[in-house]
Amino acid sequence: MIRPMKPKIFYEKEAEKVPFYMSLYQVKEYNYKITPKVVFPYYESEESVVIKPKKPISKLFDYNDQLKIF
Amino acid sequence: MTNSKFFKLFASCIPVKGAKRAVICDIQRKDIYFIAPIIYETIMESEGKNKDQIYQQSKLSQENLDKVFNFLLEKDLGFWSSNPENFPKLDLTWKSPNFITDSIIEIDELRIKELQSILEQLSKLKCKFIELRAYHSAPLQKIEAFLKKCLETPVRSLIINCQYNELINWEEVNRILGTYQRVLSLIFHSTPNGFQRPKTLTSEIEGKDKRVFFINQSINSEKCCGHISAKYFEINRDVFTESQQYNTCLNRKLSIDSKGNIKNCPSMQKAFGNIKNKSLEEVVNDSDFQKYWTIKKEEIHVCKDCEFRHVCTDCRAYIEDPNDLYSKPLKCGYNPYTAEWTEWGNLPEKQKAINYYNMKDFTIAINK
Numbered sequence: 001m002i003r004p005m006k007p008k009i010f011y012e013k014e015a016e017k018v019p020f021y022m023s024l025y026q027v028k029e030y031n032y033k034i035t036p037k038v039v040f041p042y043y044e045s046e047e048s049v050v051i052k053p054k055k056p057i058s059k060l061f062d063y064n065d066q067l068k069i070f
Numbered sequence: 071m072t073n074s075k076f077f078k079l080f081a082s083c084i085p086v087k088g089a090k091r092a093v094i095c096d097i098q099r100k101d102i103y104f105i106a107p108i109i110y111e112t113i114m115e116s117e118g119k120n121k122d123q124i125y126q127q128s129k130l131s132q133e134n135l136d137k138v139f140n141f142l143l144e145k146d147l148g149f150w151s152s153n154p155e156n157f158p159k160l161d162l163t164w165k166s167p168n169f170i171t172d173s174i175i176e177i178d179e180l181r182i183k184e185l186q187s188i189l190e191q192l193s194k195l196k197c198k199f200i201e202l203r204a205y206h207s208a209p210l211q212k213i214e215a216f217l218k219k220c221l222e223t224p225v226r227s228l229i230i231n232c233q234y235n236e237l238i239n240w241e242e243v244n245r246i247l248g249t250y251q252r253v254l255s256l257i258f259h260s261t262p263n264g265f266q267r268p269k270t271l272t273s274e275i276e277g278k279d280k281r282v283f284f285i286n287q288s289i290n291s292e293k294c295c296g297h298i299s300a301k302y303f304e305i306n307r308d309v310f311t312e313s314q315q316y317n318t319c320l321n322r323k324l325s326i327d328s329k330g331n332i333k334n335c336p337s338m339q340k341a342f343g344n345i346k347n348k349s350l351e352e353v354v355n356d357s358d359f360q361k362y363w364t365i366k367k368e369e370i371h372v373c374k375d376c377e378f379r380h381v382c383t384d385c386r387a388y389i390e391d392p393n394d395l396y397s398k399p400l401k402c403g404y405n406p407y408t409a410e411w412t413e414w415g416n417l418p419e420k421q422k423a424i425n426y427y428n429m430k431d432f433t434i435a436i437n438k
Contacts (some may be wrong), residue, residue, distance in 0.1 A: 003082070003146070050226065050227050050251060050252060050254060051198070051226035052226075053172060053198075053227070054304065054308035054309060055304045055306075055308070055309050056304070056383060057172045057174060057199055057200075057201040058174055058201055058203075058295050058335075059295055059296055059297045059385065059401075060203075060231065060289050060294045060295050060297070061285065061287060061301075062287060062294070062297050062299075063297070064413075066286070066287075067285060067287055068261075068285065069283060069285050070261065070265060070266070070267050070283070070285070
């Protein structure tokens with residue numbers, strides 16, 4: 001069975017509704033919104049011809065509410 | 071009439087069980103799906119059984135089983151097949167031809183000649199990715215000399231962090247980025263309040279892929295590193311397979327701090343020599359240097375019970391118990407036993423380590 005790629009789904013939209021499979025078995029809460037937004041696109045974008053790392057080389061940025069990226 | 075079809079998850083959709091919940095990591099489409107433990111158990115129990123057997127033997131009602139399998143089909147995570155033997159599991163072996171895959175170099179105090187020598191040695195080790203860090207300056211001339219030398223090496227791309235200052239010549243930045251396409255991101259940290267992007271950063275340079283970033287956070291020391299956040303999760307085959315046997319932060323990483331000390335990572339306390347008296351190759355072949363490479367998530371306390379263990383890239387430099395190499399990353403605020411995230415700097419169990427690493431001021435700044 002061939003499984004093609006498909007456009008990336010943005011998780012924020014999905015997280016708005018609590019899916020049945022979480023509530024049904026009383027998993028405490030669906031409190032966690034995974035939001036892999038493209039912030040520094042060096043390992044997200046696939047358009048560039050430059051080969052990019054598959055993971056962050058370091059984790060310097062503290063993605064809290066105060067972090068502003070221009 | 072019997073139903074002899076078997077349910078198979080696609081080989082790239084791999085369930086991972088945590089203490090409180092489980093996930094299915096879709097390492098082909100780079101997605102992650104949360105599932106309740108009962109769903110995980112149902113998937114596991116379904117292996118090698120046909121549909122009739124699954125429905126007869128499961129603890130779940132037929133209605134709930136329908137919901138489970140409809141969910142998996144709807145999300146395109148699996149399928150029913152009469153020939154399950156044709157769909158083997160993915161080989162999760164991780165291999166790399168590079169002796170060193172990525173390197174971090176603190177460039178503030180290193181001279182151009184020293185940087186060029188480091189690059190020559192990294193080149194021999196087939197290093198693919200480099201991060202340059204300048205905590206207190208934006209040494210464009212030094213950076214350009216390094217980038218020029220990179221053209222003759224196997225280095226595929228670079229990320230550069232510099233401190234912002236008002237004297238930076240943006241025309242010069244444009245020219246450097248235009249000339250050296252291997253620069254993926256040039257990040258200026260410590261921007262002042264009310265900062266706006268310089269208009270002289272031309273759109274031709276940035277194009278579709280923005281390459282220059284400005285952030286207000288001050289990256290003024292190696293202590294800024296080690297944050298564990300969902301923003302750093304990477305759902306792909308490389309990280310997933312590497313995490314099975316290796317440490318996803320330190321495996322095949324080599325760093326040089328601003329004094330020329332050779333380390334696994336600039337934030338690690340232990341140095342294995344200095345570039346002035348030891349070659350990088352010597353250090354890489356040292357078994358003591360390599361001992362961090364194989365600390366996998368299954369061996370780390372708490373992380374071994376976390377559903378994100380194969381998409382998270384860990385930190386061994388700052389850990390909850392500095393005397394225990396296998397303790398949880400200090401800057402992780404996720405609790406897999408409750409499936410909740412909290413601000414790590416406020417947690418009582420972290421305070422001892424925060425004092426040990428002298429990070430008190432650092433966490434106060436974060437919480438402001």
